[in-house]
Amino acid sequence: MPTLLESRGLTKKFPGVTALRDVAFALRAGEIHALCGENGAGKSTLIKLLAGIHPHGSYEGELRVDDHPVAFHSIRDAEAAGIAVITQEFALIDELSVGENIFLGRAPRRGLRVDWLTLHRRATALLADFGLALTSETPVRELGIGQKQLVEIVRAMDKKSRVLVLDEPTAALTEQEVAVLVGHLRRLRAQGTACIYISHKLDEVFALADRITVLRDGASITTLTTRDTTIPVVIKHMVGREITDLFPRRATSAHGGAGFTPASSTPDGGDKPRPTTEPILSVRDLTVAPSKNAPPFLRDVSFDLHPGEVLGLGGLMGAGRTELLMHLFGAWGHRVSGDVTLRGAPHVTPTPRDSIARGLVLVTEDRKRYGLVLPQSIGFNLSLSSLLQFRRAPARLDLPAEHVRNQHFFDALRVKAPNQQARVGGLSGGNQQKVVLGKALMTGPTVVMLDEPTRGIDVGAKLEVYELINRLTAEGKAVLLVSSELPELMGMSDRILMLAAGCIGGEFTRDQFAQEKLLAAAMGRAPVTA
């Protein structure tokens, strides 16, 4: 079969990060080709290059269609070359009808008027061709996610697309919807349409794809023929990376930084079994829905967190890690059933304010959106959650005392800025992260929940975050750590829970840590016994 779409030596750099390096990828006509890789392996970046979202000139290397070099300057160029990308964020307009959406921007006209009759007649014919039981005049907002996806595919096919790119198409589909989608993709393949298929669900990939290309850390590792390989082999290629000495769990460094509470620092030796203390946070059969009448998103989650422990929480994107933390903190979801006990007392429908008052803090993943008041100073942000500590009768703030406390954290966290009056918005990612951490720690917490605390920060700052985690646990605090980077999770956790689609996919103690097993659990496959 001829090669339809090919990339040669594709390298894409963002400031400070190389997202793709020297990627070679070839799509043949009439095949379904899966892209596999961990979060951050470079799949999304590759798609954005193919779709013209990252325009020609912003990357090195070559894209070829039909064995000719092409230069996509926009999504329109890519569409003209027959490449259609269907992502999780649908490019459909909810308030318009199915037919209007299919012909969006290219509606048949009669003079200046839109020719509605022709539009709906042609749309109806297209839908019938696809065997879809949809009316052209139905508003898109009334469709389910699976149907929306199919409408997008219909639109792409009508635009004479030869390459369909599907990014996690089944993440939000029911099993029946998946079966319908798979049926359509097989039929399109038989008609000669090629498809790039991205999914974390390897079962699906093996059922559907002809070939699999594995990406890891921005590089194309290998391309395998599905028939000749197995799931464990693919997982091995996805994770095949050495754990370096980057994660100094328990190797608390003896630098001069001040502690956060005057606690006795007795770091325990890493491999000892946990002392059987009372758990500080205990979650039992927790089932949570996004809102009152929605189906549950987190199901039957149970775990205990002990003082001085780092419990790692892993899982793929969308597995519910952030939602779990946000729910415990009181900022997300409706609790359907289950119990949460914090420091011996039930923790029912809290607000973030209640949680902070009871010693449970959350450092959010999206620090710019949820963590910081960007136009304000470092000091303003550091003390924002702790202002009541500085309140004197009747309502006066003791500003000098606040300044001194801010300075303590500013120094202890080694924030790199001229002084605490500097605007937070002007700091680097790592220093912003330190301010968010400082804000949480100033409240004097006993349980610290960290959601991707090292995302987007440089190696030096990462190391400081790791040392901070060690200091916190040495002081007897408990840490719940969410990370998408398996090596980080394995390096820093005493225990790891893997979440898979809102359920606990597996629990691992330190001696059971192995990337293959963790990833298998994250994909909802029964953990292979060692």
Add this chain to the structure above:
Amino acid sequence: MNARLLKNLALPFALLAVCVFFALREPAFLGPRNLTQLIVEFSLTGTLALGMFLILLTGQIDLSVGSGVGLIGGLAAVLVFQQGWPAPLALGTAFAAALVLWLLMGALIVGQRIPSFIITLGGLLIFKGLFWLVIQNSTIPVARGDQDNLYSLLTTYYLPPAAGLALAAAVAAGLALLTYLARSARTAHKLPVAATNRALAQWFATAAALLGAAYLFNQFRGVPLPLLILSATAVTVYFLTQHTPFGRYLYAIGGNEEAAVLSGIAVNRVLIGAYVLMGVAVALTGFMTTAYSGSSTTTVGDLMELDAIAACVIGGTALRGGRGTVWGVIFGALIMTALLNGMTLLAVAPEIKFIARGAVLTLAVWMDVRLGKK
């Protein structure tokens, strides 16, 4: 440093330019009589603007305050003139009504998640209607006969010359004490303090300005009472925004509401609190504005919400929230009042006054948007 100095001097400079312009056209502009009148008008706009400042800081807006000024002032006038209530009781009752109305509006905005723009636009019309119902579309004097009462005295009472000077001296002495206390507290915490000479010079300039102003007012009738009400309001708002957790929360909510919630701030309570304080400012302004016009008539309070918003925005308060200072609002209100007063003094046609007011508001918002982008 130079750019920052320029930014800090921009407002005083603009005010100076406005004053010089009008003084050249009409020297009486700077006479004690007109200045006293200007300061009374400034006190009305300024008090309302300080309330609006608290709302704008959170990123919300209140369009109902102009109608509210008329309604609350009118209610008190009706109680005094038609019902024969003693003025303090009438004022107290109208004050309580303002608190209840703004508490309700705040609760509606927060509880039902309806944009403040819409709720207060509804409030603008509803309060206007209630106002006209209350005064029956007539003119209700604030006092019976030629007697003075607390209500009418709000804008007709002037401190005796000696008392005005004494008050200025007392305020200067108080400032000296406060500065000293703040400096010792900072020193005790080993924080840097400004050089002693500089602090002394600063205090000396302030004291001279205070005594000079009292002297100037004494050339006419003395320090007007509304200025004292405005000053008390300004000090309160300054203290609230700079020295209390509540004020920090206003800035935090305006800067990033989601982060404020996740930082453990009771955002809803803070917002309702801001609206209740807006109600206080509306009541004070309503009483002073009605007293200043001598009676409650259907036009009292017209367009005052726009003057208040303009004063805040001219003074550097961001419409998106999270940025602004009390000093800026004071200067903004002064500039706005000087413009209106000067145009009245020059007998500019009302048509042109509307256009000028609109142009200034538009210009201020345009500058706000430009600044917001940077």
